[in-house]
Amino acid sequence: MTAEPLTPLPAAAPLGDGAPVLAFDVGGTDTKAALVDAAGRLVQVVRIPTPHAGDATGDAVVAAIAAVAERFRAEHPGVVPQAAGLLVPGHVDDDAGVGIFAENLGWRDFPFRDRAEAALGVPVAFSHDVRGAGEAEHRLGAAAPYRDVVVMAIGTGIAGAIFLDGRLHTGGGLAGEMGHSRVADGPLCACGGIGCLEAVASAAAIARRYNALTGADVPGAREVLALAQSGDEAARAVWDSAVDALALDLSHTVALLAPEAVVIGGGLAQAGPALFEPLAEKLDAILTFHRRPVLLPASIGENAGLIGAALRARDRSAGSAARSVEPSAEVAS
Amino acid sequence: MTAEPLTPLPAAAPLGDGAPVLAFDVGGTDTKAALVDAAGRLVQVVRIPTPHAGDATGDAVVAAIAAVAERFRAEHPGVVPQAAGLLVPGHVDDDAGVGIFAENLGWRDFPFRDRAEAALGVPVAFSHDVRGAGEAEHRLGAAAPYRDVVVMAIGTGIAGAIFLDGRLHTGGGLAGEMGHSRVADGPLCACGGIGCLEAVASAAAIARRYNALTGADVPGAREVLALAQSGDEAARAVWDSAVDALALDLSHTVALLAPEAVVIGGGLAQAGPALFEPLAEKLDAILTFHRRPVLLPASIGENAGLIGAALRARDRSAGSAARSVEPSAEVAS
Structure with a gap:
């Protein structure tokens, strides 16, 4: 090599x-x-x-x-x-x-x-890899001010690092697999599951779903977002349903763990306000008495x-x- | 007094x-x-x-x-x-x-x-109350053998105590509120949420939903289960949908935390195998590579x-x- x-x-x-x-x-x-x-x-x-x-x-x-x-x-x-x-x-x-x-x-x-x-x-x-990157965000990045915080990476896949009372929870190496939580009746996920968050809302899934719906061949979620912002209805539907799925999954995380903050990195986080603003709104609409986490972009890159x-x-x-x-x-x- | x-x-x-x-x-x-x-x-x-x-x-x-x-x-x-x-x-x-x-x-x-x-x-x-009871189960009861374990109480409401690496996670007092996770499009929950687990699958909700569906006036989930077992189709549908909702919510908990075990107490756990067997089957059908938790009834009462x-x-x-x-x-x- x-x-x-x-x-x-x-x-x-x-x-x-x-x-x-x-x-x-x-x-x-x-x-x-x-x-x-x-x-x-x-x-x-x-x-x-x-x-x-x-x-x-x-x-x-x-x-x-x-x-x-x-x-x-x-x-x-x-x-x-x-x-x-x-x-x-x-x-x-x-x-x-x-x-x-x-x-x-x-x-x-x-x-x-x-x-x-x-x-x-x-x-x-x-x-x-995701726990290591999460640890960097927790010690030196956007997650540093918080003791109860989830750091999610949304890119080709979706996974997270969970810090509770300042300690990383590994669950025998299988914790943080929220990408493989069922949030919809489809599509089929690479893991064999049905309607996994990762199959609906990862950056890769957003491009794949848009291409499947329209016959287009866009390379990534960035292009789907740009199309949605320019008025393409199919792109808007795919983007919105991805954000809906992320909000639904986050609402489960919030009910279960009540984190102070959720830090989101990976390619999809580069969408900035186009992701974070509707995500916060949709999450807020699902929650009632729960503790609302601060939603933050990862800062280390x-x-x-x-x-x-x-x-x-x-x-x-x-x-x-x-x-x-x-x-x-x-x-x- | x-x-x-x-x-x-x-x-x-x-x-x-x-x-x-x-x-x-x-x-x-x-x-x-x-x-x-x-x-x-x-x-x-x-x-x-x-x-x-x-x-x-x-x-x-x-x-x-x-x-x-x-x-x-x-x-x-x-x-x-x-x-x-x-x-x-x-x-x-x-x-x-x-x-x-x-x-x-x-x-x-x-x-x-x-x-x-x-x-x-x-x-x-x-x-x-639920964290205290969970602590008893974790130190002296069914949860004692496990370091990563969720103790759920399913009765009038649904809530849980979460132990990770042997430590109770409180989340500022709002962790363990999986009863207020959205698992369906309805009914409305007392908390103001829509389709909360507690509104679908608590012992109280099972009776309430059966009564609403049939005009009956059964006092609790025990009677709905007995009716389901004797061939009442409405009772069967209500019971099955409650177990579906519990399995879906548990699958999120499993993906996120990968607990070794889930201990279930409260009134609904008294259903015994009529709850635990279909719950384990339905959970298994949703999960793929995830760590399957042992499902156990609470032992302290x-x-x-x-x-x-x-x-x-x-x-x-x-x-x-x-x-x-x-x-x-x-x-x-």
């Missing part, structure tokens, strides 16, 4: 002082990687194609990130990572360090944390996953340091 | 050794009270009518429980309560110790904890609220003891 070109990404906001770390955010198509220095600067940020190798995809991903780490080491010998953070999509068991399953990627129960630690030679924090991975890596580094302290040191202090 | 007869209730399972405490569970109609001794036995359990006094209902409730406490003191002078637990319905801010609002009861922002501490002369733990109040009181007693330790004692140890 080292022969592939490394495409630089714009560096994100600095993380503040701490251990130098590596950060990796593995997506279905691309994998982002960053080297973070002791001042929290993203010294280098690159993108490589995510390797697809069937059953061997887990190993290939680990080899690819190890090759990037080697290149960072060669190009920035003064920045010595103390730990790494690794995020992958799909069903992820954070505690066990295992990637259980990811659609379109070949692994099954792959021990990412152990393999990455062996390949990188540093402690590795391992988590789910497309590198939130990398930032979250770096934050996790620093925790892991601090955790390793704490574990290496002799027990007698505590007694003596 | 001391002139009212005290109706003994059957004593519940003992709580184990700890501080002697008072426990109060205030309902819309009746208030239950118990005296718990150091061995965790419910020495005396009584029921009094809940006073209704308009704006003064909060004060009247406190006076009524203080009168019961006085009577316990006279009849059991050897059991000296170290703390009390007090549960009330409605919107309850556990942390602030305030009853914010309860339908059919007159208080608004009433400082129950402070007033009860003044009237009883012991530290008071204050919470919501109608005194779960009292038991929960007593457990909270013991926590408060232990907490008070800890707070009374001189700071220097910790340094010296």
Whole structure:
């Protein structure tokens, strides 16, 4: 993989002082990687194609990130990572360090944390991409002021990171799958469910539904919104029903958890007021006595996953340091 | 209120050794009270009518429980309560110790904890009735084996207590209101919402909907179930649609939180397999890759609220003891 070109990404906001770390955010198509220095600067940020190798995809991903780490080491010998953070999509068991399953990627129960630690030679924090990005929003972004807050990513799919009393709830790696809640009688979802939120209201679904309805071939939700705003009735119907579905699903989240805020990121959040204003109105119309959450756009942007991975890596580094302290040191202090 | 007869209730399972405490569970109609001794036995359990006094209902409730406490003191002078637990319905801010609002009861922002501490002369733990009962199920009942578990009460209303990683999530006192999640296009709910779960599937709603459909006057869901089982098609339709609504709402809870188990108590749970079997089937049919929760009936029964109040009181007693330790004692140890 080292022969592939490394495409630089714009560096994100600095993380503040701490251990130098590596950060990796593995997506279905691309994998982002960053080297973070002791001042929290993203010294280098690159993108490589995510390797697809069937059953061997887990190993290939680990080899690819190890090759990037080697290149960072060669190009920035003064920045010595103390730990790494690794995020992958799909069903992820954070505690066990295992990637259980990811659609379109070949692994099954792959021990990412152990393999990455062996390949990188540093402690590795391992988590789910949406939870990692959510953690960045919760520690450094729009969700930071809140202890009870849901961070949703609405893009190709829909998923979320749930923080209650300031703590991330993982549910064995399966919490935050509100994208696979039934909100309508159709269409069929890729997961096999009927009328899942993701099949109605994800950015991908909005484009797909508009194309199916009209025979058009628009590439994304952005174009559907533009058509709706220019008076296209089919586009307006698709957009409105997507917002209805999001409001209905959010109303369930509100009734169950009463979050103070809901932070929305991912491609659809780029619609700005065209999403947030009708969503707040429709949600308000469903709710009665419930606590109305503040609805906010995510603030960290497309590198939130990398930032979250770096934050996790620093925790892991601090955790390793704490574990290496002799027990007698505590007694003596 | 001391002139009212005290109706003994059957004593519940003992709580184990700890501080002697008072426990109060205030309902819309009746208030239950118990005296718990150091061995965790419910020495005396009584029921009094809940006073209704308009704006003064909060004060009247406190006076009524203080009168019961006085009577316990006279009849059991050897059991000296170290703390009390007090549960009330409605919107309850556990942390602030305030009853914010309860339908059919007159208080608004009433400082129950402070007033009860003044009237009883012991530290008071204050919470919501469903969260208190849920806590009993989580510490001593069907929910005890699980760290991620939702305890639902389905009776006149529907609400739940949510435990994640073993901790109760209160959401400022408004979490667990899944009874007010929209699951259908109707009927109108008492809260002002449309198609709330509680308006479709509570024990009260099942009877109400059957009576509205047929002109009958059955008193409760138990009779609707019996009619459905004897071939009454309207009763079958009402029962089935209630179970459909419960399954749909649970599927949202599962997608969002991925609980290991859902424990169901309240009057409707007494239907046993007639509820739990179709509910599990319908939930399974909606879910795809999600973690299937174990569905279990609550095990503590109608005194779960009292038991929960007593457990909270013991926590408060232990907490008070800890707070009374001189700071220097910790340094010296």
